[in-house]
Amino acid sequence: MTGPDGARRPDRAVVRDALGVGIAVGLSGFAFGVTSAGSGLSVWQTCALSLLVFTGASQFALVGALAAGGNPLTAAAGAFFLGVRNAFYGLRLSQLLALPRVLRPFAAQWVIDETTAVALAQTDRRGVRIGFAVTGLTLYVLWNLTTLLGALGAEAIGDTDAWGLDAAGPAVFLALLAPMLKSGTERTVAGCAVLLGLGLLPVLPAGVPVLVAALAAPAVLWAQGMRRGGDGAARERRLPGDAVDPQGGQGPHAQAAEAHDDEDGDQR
C-alpha cells in the first residue's frame, strides 16, 4: 500500500483509497436513518444528527438510548463519551495536517475514525491532506444523503422491527468493536462492560447502565497497574487511532504513520 521507504504515493492512489472508504461507510448512513426513524425520531431529527453530530457510533448510541426511554442528558452523555476518542484522532491529525488555525474549526467536523485511518496511512503531508479531505467530503455527503433516504424509507415501511431493522444498531456496534479486541486487556474490558451493562439494566434508569459499564475501562487499567506493581514495564501502546479499522481489516492501515516525519508544522 505504501512504499517501504515512505516514497510519495501518487495523488490518484490516495484519492482511490479515500473514495473506497468514504463510499463504503457513507452508504451505511442508510442503516442509521432506518434505525433512528424506527426508534421514533422524526426525519428532521434524524438528519440533524447526521449533519451536526457526524460520528456514527455516537449517533446510534443516542437513538438507542432515547428509544429505551432514557433521560435526554443521560443519553447524550453516553454518545459524548463514545465521541471522546475523536479528540485523540484530532491530536494526531493536527500534527500531520498542519492546518492554519482559522481552518481548524471547519476541519474538526470531519475528524472521525475513517478520515483518521485514511490520513494516517499516507506518507507525506500532501497525501495526508488529500486523504483527509476526500474521505471527509465523500463520507459527509453520502452519510447525510443515505441518512435521509433511510429515514424516509423507514417511515414508508412502518413497522421496522418486522424487517429486523432493530438488529442493525447492535450489529453496527459489533462491527466497530471487533477490530478493537486485539489483546486480553480489550477483551477483559469488553467482558466486564457486557456484564455491567446487562446486570444493571433491571435496576438502574435507562441509559445509566451503559455509563456505569464504561467504568470497566479505568477499572481494568487500574487492576493491571496494581498487578504490575508499578514496575513501569508497561509497553508503549499504539495511538487510539490505530485501534480502529472501519473496514473490518480491509481498510488502509495506520503503520505508515510511523514512517511519517514528525516535523512540527504548527503555524503559530
Added chain:
Amino acid sequence: MNTWIAIGATAIGCYVVKLAGLLVPAGVLERPVVRRLAALLPVALLAALTAQQTFADGHTLVLDARAAGLAAAAVAVVLRAPFLLVVAAAVVVTAGVRALGG
C-alpha cells in the same frame, strides 16, 4: 423537545471534543495513561451497547430474534465481511427468525 435537547447536547459535545484534539497542545493528551483510557473507553461502551441492544426489552432481559441476528453478524465479522454485509446479515436473519415465529 427532550429529543432535541439530547440532539443539541450530543452535537455540541461531539464537536467540541473533535475541535479540542485539533487545538490543544500535544503534551496535554499524550500522557500514556490518558491515551490508554481513551482507547479502552470505546471498547467498554460498544460492548455494553451491543449487549443491551441485543438482549434488552425495556428493563428486562430477553432472548429473541435479535440474538440470532447478532450471531449472524458475529459470523460475518469473523469471516471479515465488509461493514454493510455485517449489518445486512443481522437484519436479514432477525427478520427471518421473526417471520418464522421466533
